[in-house]
Structure formats: structure tokens, C-alpha cells
Amino acid sequence: MAIAERFPVTESQEYEPRPKREDSTLPPEQQFGEEWSKKYAKHCADLKVDMRANRRKVLPNSKELVVNYNRRIEPEKIPEHNDPLRIEWTDIAKGSISTFTGPDAQRIADNSDPPYRLFWPMQHGWFHENDYDVFEAMFDDFETIIEQAMRRDLGLNRSGEWEQYSCVMVVPDLYDKKYLEQMLHMCLVGFGFKQVAFMQESHAATFGAGYTSACVVDVGAQKTSICCVEDGMCLEDSRVNLKYGGYDVTETFIKMMLYDHFPYADINLKRRYDFLLAEELKIKYCTMNQAEISVQLYNFHLRAPNQPTHKYGFKTYDEVILAPMGFYDPSIFDNSEKLKGRRKHIDRSYNAYDVDTPDDDPTSAAQLAILAAIKPSIAINANGYNPNGFVSNGMTDASFSTPQKEKPNPFNPLRMDTDNPVPGTPAPAPFIFGGNGPSVDSPGPMNGINGTHTGTTPNPRQVCLSISMPAQQKDVAIECDSVLPISALDTAIITSITHAAKHDDKKARDFYGGIMLIGGGAKTPGFGPFLEDRLKKKRPDLADKILVGTSPREMDGQVVVWKGASVFARMKMHESWIGQKEYEMLGARVLSQKDSLALLSSNFFNSMVGSFMDLLG
Template identity: 50%
Template sequence: MVGKKSGRALLREEGLARTDNNLDLTTWPQVNMINQKNYYTEFLKRDDQFLAYRAPLEEERNRMVREARDKDRALAQGAPAEGAVDQNDDTMMEDAGAGYGSRDDYASKLIIMHVGSQNLRIGFGSDALPKAVPMVIARRWTESESEENDGEPSPKRQKVEGVIPSSAFPEKWFGDEFSDQYQTMCSELRVRMRANKRRVLPNSKELVINYNKRTPPDIINEHNDIDRIEWTDVPKNAPEYYTGHEALRLPDNSKPRYKLFWPIRNGTFNEKDYTNRNQLYHDISKIFEEAFRTQLGITKPKELANYKCVFVIPDLYERTYVTIMLDILIRDLGLGKVCLQQESLSATFGAGYSIACVVDIGAQKTSICCVDEGMCIEESRVNLKMGGWDVTETFIKMMLVDHFPYADINLKRRYDFLLAEELKQRHCSMDEGTVTVQTLDFHLRASGQDTRRYQFKTYDETMLSVMGFFKPTIFDHAWKLEGRRRIVPRSVDLYDGAPNDPVSVAQINIVDANSDRLTQVNGTQETVNSLAGTSTPARSQQVNLLSRINDMEGTPRSSVAGSPAPEGTPNPDRDTPGMGDGELPSLVFRDPVLEKTKLAEERDKVLPVISLDQAILESLTQGARGEDRKLRDFFGGIMLIGGGSKTPGLGAFLETKLREARPFYGKEILVGPPPREFDPQVVIWKGGSVFGRLSSSGNDSWISKGEYDILGSRLLSNKCMFAW
């Protein structure tokens, strides 16, 4: 019997023994097998594995190495050690990333931009006040804006007996609805003034109308007008475009013709006057580029790589608006770094408040938001599409109804637009003491014409036009939704395609109050308020169809009226009416993405129209979240900012309206302007300057050009100091 052979003998006899020279078959690194019983990975579990966090740290490390090398070189060359940069004293250089020598040098390389519907406010961090540039561009065109539509004026007049005479039937020019609302507001104002023991003359309107009818203008020769306007000269080789103040000073009858384009309307992109997204993109880029050159003195585009920019965006922003603006600043203009900041939060930085309810009344947009401890409360954000421009238009309408002597005024003409803005700023007020018959005058200056001096009388038009903030139906809202989503599509989620623009409960409640109807979604009627509880669009959960079907088939029904099924669950009894026993039901499922899309489209068709005091109360209710102490703090910190808030008496009138609506909080309610005698128009810009110069703001919130080239807008989820 042969004994058992060893393993080595078997390998040797069978020819299985290894006979190579222990050289690797390849130079590719071999990965050991994972112990599947106990393995661990750190993939995407540390901050330094994210480019958005790792790049600033590497940049800071390189800066420290560079400064240490420069210090050693200075010591080796015999220079005193005191000549080197002191990192402890110069805290502003921590987030500069360029090794500036002093705080002033860093602030001079910091640009703050606040874009509005009518003006762009821009300046350096070292400036005390910004420069205001009209957010407009004039391009060569076949006809000017005042010549379009056969010269139809603005505000639009309705024809009376087939013609529009210059002095007949002005009270019927704007329709019966406007006339009725105007008369109602006049009657309410008289009742209010009598209740406040103020004198009201019964024939005040007749005095105003009779005086305006029979007062001709005085002609002043141009060489006798000491305040004449310097109009923009158009040379023979006329440029393709003008921007800013030069565009507004172009003659309407210039050769060649120019047309004004306002790329921002009502706080977002102007899709009504543009037909191409690229044209809108390039117009904004050209306005920014000319502002850098004329206002900041940056003549070479390559120099912008050494500058940082704090860009202020709306509280209730649209993602597409933010990404396009960021793309213009970094890729088109070539700025080195950009930081995004919300308007209301920037206003609290500028005013020095830790808790406040910010009411920003701009030219065409009014935004309201509650700010608490350096954060905008998401559910309290409100965005209303009305502002100072609506007051200007309504004021001109009311004056025309009362036989304004300059009956041919047309807000589409550039000099008439500037005249209307001047009249509003000089004469409109919310103080009841100014509601008397007043004799006023103005000078009409047009290119190529002699100056005309008009005298006119006013009574209650100066107050009732601003009263439109509290009775917004007097404003003209017909054109504000024209072209909506026509050239700039809505932002959607990359995973499921659902709309992902931020919304707030306060804004949804206001929109629902205006819609006042049910929305038909996939054959099921739901109220539009069904998503009022979510502030950020949530990703829809996938439905496990197999388990649902098995549960439905295997579990007998215990009652006819069962519990409601979750969203997306098939319900044969509901979805297939008339299906009898023994027949196979056809499964019909609800698409949550389609429902969200239809819901967003329905909301886009509704313009939020609500009085200013009610909008503030809605924002405060959602911002306090049921806490009475916080609600009282917000009531005591209502801050009015923006150009529209400079109307005399507006804050006191708003405070009175809020106390009438909430008498239990009468002592706590306080509406005031910004502190330290700040101009309400520049508080947001000043807050952006303060925020940009903070040493703690440079580590996480700055978006560099290199990072943006790699990740694009995906970087915003890690860089924004608010929920993106």
C-alpha cells in the first residue's frame, strides 16, 4: 500500500509547482481584496474631499508660504523684519488671496453691485456711497420706443368718439374703472381728513381743473435757460449702443434712431421687450462693462481678474436669474471672485440690526423679509410687482384727469419720463397737511426745442397716487405678466425635472388669495394651497409598485371607506369608475413631477396684488412662526428702505395702518427709516460693502473663477450662505 503523498510532491509530480522568477506580470498597481466582513471607506466623508472646501484651504496655504518666502528673502537682503507684512494686524488680508499691503488696498479691490429694475448701484468697498447708473442700454434701431405702435402714448389713452383731442374729455381717457376708483379714493380721503379735524374745501377740485384749463405755458429761449440739459451728441459714425445716463439723454429724433432697452423689469429679466435670450445676456454684460469703465475707472478687462465682487440678489430669487448673473460676472467679464448676498440680509448689515422686518420699495418691485440673527427667514419672503414706477404712472394719470396743462405727456419719451420722475420726487407726499390747493410749476426741456415753463395746481393727486401701495388695484398691472417664461425657462431639478425655484408660505398665500380658484391636476381637483407647507421643493419619492400591488391583492378590504392612500398609489375604485367585479382594473398613477410643474405654471399666471400693510402682516406671521415674543420684536423693527420709501409721511401712514389692523400690538409697532441718517436707497449697497470686508466671510462664500470653470452653478449649494 502506497503511503499518502504530501502536497509538495503532488505539485511537483502534476506539474503545478510555481517555476517563475517572482516578477509581476504588469506594472499596474494591484488592489488587495476587500474584507467584506468589516470594511470602511472615507469617500466624501471629509470636507477636504470637496473641491469647494479644498480650494480655499489650498489657496490660503499657498498665500502663507508665499508671504513666509517673501519675509525670508527680505531678511536675507538685509531689510528690517518690521518691513514684512504683519498677519495679525492686517486681518482684512485673510480672505483677499492676493497679498494686499493694507486694508485700504483690499477695499479698493472689492466691488459691490446692487442691480435694480431702474438703477445699478456700484462702487468700491472703500467708497462711502455708490454710483447710481440707469440700468438701460440704447441700441441702434429702426425707430425709437416713442414711435412704436404708431406712437401710442403711455399711459395709454382710450379714444373718445373716435379721436383723442388734447384737451377734451380727459376724465374718460383711462376708462370708467379708473375713474370710479379715483373718485372713491377721493371720497375716502375727504372722510378721513374730516375725522382728523382737517379743513376740507368743497370746491377744491373745481379750482384745480379751472386753473389748469386756462393756463398756457411760458416760452424761454435756450440761451436764457440757466439749467438747460446737455443732450448726448450722436456723431456721423454713431456707435452701436449707449448705456447709462448717456442713453437717457439721447434725443428721440436722433439720426440714426436709438431704442431704449431695460433688461431688468419688476426685479427679474425683461422677457416682454426681448425676443432673444442672447441679446438679453449681452445687454446686461455691456451695461456692467461700461459701468466698470466709466464709474470705477477699470479700463482694461484683464484687470478684473484681480478684483472681488459682492453681488446682491433678491430674497425670493429665481435660480436662472442668479446663474445667468454669475455667468456674466465670472465667465464673460472675468472677475476673480464673486460672493452672493441677499437684499434683506445686506440691509441689516448696513443698518446694524440683528433682527428686523425689511420692507424694500424699489422702482418696480417691493420685497418684504424678516431677518433674525443673520439669516433670512425663508417662509417670510414676499415679492410684490409694484413700486415707485407705478406711483409715477398713476400720478400722471390723476393729473391728466384733472386737466394737466401738459396734456401731451408721454412716458415713452425720454425727456417726459425724466420730467415725471422729477415731479413725483418733488411733490408727492403722504402727509395729510399737504393736501391743499397748491400752485406749482415745472420746466419742460426737449432737444431742439425752446424751454417751456408750465404752471399748474394740484390738490389730492400727490397723496392718492402714493396711496396705491395700500389700494394696488389703482395701478396698471396688465402688462406685468406679458412674455413670462417666453425666452428664459424655469429652473428644474437635474434628477426628476421638477421646478426647484425657492418659494415661501407667505408668497403662496398671497398668490392663492389672488387666484381664488381650483387647479385641475391629472383629473383630480386640488386647491392651489396644497403645497403651502413646503418652503423648498422636495424631491419626489419613487413608488414601489410591486409591493403596493401585492398588498392590495393580498389584503382583504375591511370597509368601504378605507384610509386614503399615499401619493402615487394606484386606486382602481377612484381612477377607473364603473369597473365591475371580476374585471382587471387598469392602473392609473399620479405623476408628482407633472403636478408640481402644472402648479408652478398656474402660479406664474397669477400676479400677487395685495396692499402693502397686509403683505407685511403676512410676512410677520410666517416669520414669527407662532412665537409672540418674536412677533413683537419684528413689529418693533420694521425698516423702510428703497427709493420708494423716501416719500414724506409714508412711514407714519404705514404705521397707522398696521396699528389699525393689529390694535393689540399698538405699542410695539414701529416703522422707521434706517439709522444714522442713511439714505434708504444705498442701505443695501452699504451692507454688501460691510459684508465683503468681514474677515470671516472669505473662507466659504467666495466663488473663484477656477472653481466655477470646473463645477459651474453646482458650486452654489456649497458656497451660498443661504439655502440654495
């Protein structure tokens, strides 16, 4: 989601090249620092061990073959008139257009006159505040992108007719309240739609696929979300939002190739044509199937504006699988700037009417478990929150999930004796993601983790907690904002299902048997079977129940959520619409006064299954 605007400098001139080089004058294997080089070498060694264990052929000199070939290759020049696939760059001289969006924005030449700079009002699933000096400019760009997309792609050129349209806005499962308020204002005031409804993305995914229950894993370009849906209801405590995706794989793949003397050493993902080339290489050559790992010879064409085409040959070995395997060890990704500028313009939303839940932005027990695994002090400071599924005062951890008026029952019949350890029993060490020891385990509930573990699978570690006053929830929320939610994908899925099942073995088996993988970042060949194998190794007691599938009817995983929102918009029997009059009377308060998020009851959902299956065709 980018917009190109006239600017004194381009993004490639303003920012340092990506992937980051510590010193571009050094040899390629030394440019990315000693720490990253050690991680890469370890991943290469681990892959060899795993391939030998799976009886795959591993040549001892494969890396040397790749490096020796790549370092001596020279590009071949192809005149532009002899290139049948030459790129048509955006003509900035047409009319008086000062902004471009979508594919047109990314096809503007970097050396254009006047220069244009790409702005990204949203990155990693939230507003990209670091790119803007004022919030109004950021939101104006966001609104412009949506408006031009409706005019260009949907043919809604007459804005005077928009008052006849209803709009379904898909929002993240873990959304920011102020983001929702801005979307509501944009749809009803900025665009003047008749009415608007909000729908959570995992709920929309199950609608699009025609499922009533599933564990939805949506791997996007810059963020990955996980949520369990049961009978058409998003389970609050299962929601997880991780800040990595397909773009991180692209950057890491190019980084690994450069380390192995990639012939186009000047590649810079901040340049538009280089970024498009990197995406093309990832889509073509990355895989998660070990059977395809061998020394391979490929070629690509570098097409830069106002320059002849250059044809490069290059060899690859394990880079094509190690880059997407970063989903299971995100420390190989460059996460250094993902929190930069966070809360620069937009503060958290706070509830002025309920002192017991001052933080108005939703969170979940699973997300807090992920954050506590990275920074254990979050678990210690949380208001009675316990990653083991229950809080120390006997209330379920839903009391620290999405703020709500109605409090859970303090006399919880699901509470187990093991939640109150015997005095004198030492507390287990906290789970530290990426540390030594059993770091592969989920930071989820310790007791009754949805099935009986075998002796070879250690139980997830417990995090020590203490109770704080409700007023301290604001401090906990601020501390959570300072931590980047990053975890291995299989660990995050286990954590989500664990908190969704709440010690119910049958429910856990159902979720493990209904994992739906969607999103463009999951289109890498072999992604689903690899994930399924990882989950089976971590949960051998449920190995025969675990099933990772994609969207049904061969539907593109990138449009499943859109399809679900389209189906939902055609239904007449729901009360999630917010109209113009309601918004005029209540303003943003209508979001709390009315159940505006499309969280339907199971009876309603089941009664509508037949009708929307007909709509799906």
C-alpha cells in the first residue's frame, strides 16, 4: 500500500541501502557483521544435519561451487529493443497528476524529473508513523490510496453515488481502537457511504472458506496473524499478531545471496526496480521442500529505467530454503527498525468511563504470552495475567483481553489445583524465546496443555507473576508497546490454540486438525507440509490429528478474506451496520455502544451457512 508524491529526494536517496551493509568495502561474507554471519552458518549446518537425517544427498563442497561461480560471472547487455519483456514505466508527464498509487507508484523511475518518493502509510499492520511529520498527512495518504483504488479497480468514478453503497471494512483481529475510529470517519464522512460494518480478518477468512471453525494462520507481506474461530466466533484469547512476513523473507533471501557473492552486488531494496526484481526472485526460486535443495543454475534480467537490460547468471544452494525458514527463527530477519516511530503521533486509546479497564485497545492472553516470552517483566507487571491460562486470583485471563463491561466469573469452575503450587515448590524458569534450553516450546498453559505429552516432549515453561492494581494496566500496555511481537510460527500457533482450548482436549484436537493457511506469504512451495511437520514434532501426542490445509476450492489464499467480507456484505440478517444517523448522534462512541464488530452468535452463523455457501458458488 504505497503512494508516490513529488519530493526533493527519492526513498533510495534518503535511506541507507537494504539489506543493510555494515561496511560495503569489505568482502561480501563480512558485510553483514559477525553475529549475523554466525547465525547464517549455524542455519546452514543445521540444514545439512536435517537433510542427512532425512536421507537427502548432501555434497560437501556445494557452497564452494556456488561462491566460485557467482564471483566470476559478468552480466550480458541486451539492447532495450531486443528485450521482449521490457517494463513500461509510469509516464509522469501525463496531465497534472501529482500522486500515483498502486502498481503505477512502484513503476515510477527512480531518476524521474521531478523526483517522486514512495510513502507507506501502513506497515506491519499498523500506521507507519515514522514516515510522517504529522498524523493528518499520513491519514490523507491512506484515504487517497483507498479512494483511487475504488475509482481505478472498482469503477466507482462518481463520488455522488457513493451514498448508495454499503461498505464492509476488514480490520485486524488485534486492532487499535483509534484505527477503527479513523476508518469509521473515513467511510461515513470522507467517502459518504450509506453504512459501514467492521469484520475481523480471521472471521472473514472462515466466511470466505465456508468453515464454521478453524485456526486461521494469515501470513502477509509484513505481518502474520493467528486466531482460532469457533462457530463463527473469534476466540479473544487466541489472537496473535507477529511482525514479520513475506517481505522479511525477500530481504533475507537477498542478504544470503549477497553473502554467497551474488553477481548483482549493488542491489538495493529501497530502489523500486531492485525491489521488484527481489520479489520476482523469491517467488520463482524459494521453496521449503528439501528434495529440491541442490546446486542450481538460474538467470535473471535486470531492467532499470533508461538503461539497457542486463542478463545475469547465478547459482543457489540452500539460500532458497533457509530464507523462508526464518519464520521458525525470526532472529535471522532484520527487526531493528520495525518499532521505530511507534506511537509517534497516535497514542493508545484509553477508556475514560471504566477505571477498571483504562486501556481500550484489545489484547489477548496468547499475545501477552508471546510478549512475556521475550520480556518476562511484562508477565510480572500484568494485572493478574498468567500465561498458563489462569490468573493468580482465580479469574480467567480473559479479564486482561479485550476491554469489556461485563467481568468474568471469579468463581471459575475450570480452575485447577495445579494453579496453586504447593508451598516450597520452586517456580520454573521463565520461557525465554531464542535462549538456551527448551526454547522450542510454546509459552502457553503448562497444565493440561490440550493432550498428554510423551516423555520426549517437555512441557512449556511457566512464567512467574504477581498481581498489580487495575490502574497499572496503562503501564503494562506501554511496556507491551515497547516489545516487538516476534516468535517462531509453530510456537505461536501452539500458543494460540492452547489459549483457545482452555484445557479442553477435544477442542484442541479440533483446532489442530483445522489449521487454515492463507495469505500471500504462505504461497512458498512446501510451506504447509513443512509447518505441519514442525507442529507434529512439537506435539507428538497429537501428531495423527494435526492437519494444515489451505483455502478450499483452489481459491487464492490472498483473496480468501476479501471473499468472506463480500459474502458477509450480501447478508441481510445481521445488525452490524453503522449508519450515518447513528454516527452523527454518537460519533466514535457508536463502536462501544453497539456490537459493531461482526462477532456473530453460533446460532446465527449456523443458520446462514447454507445461504452463503450458495453465494460462494
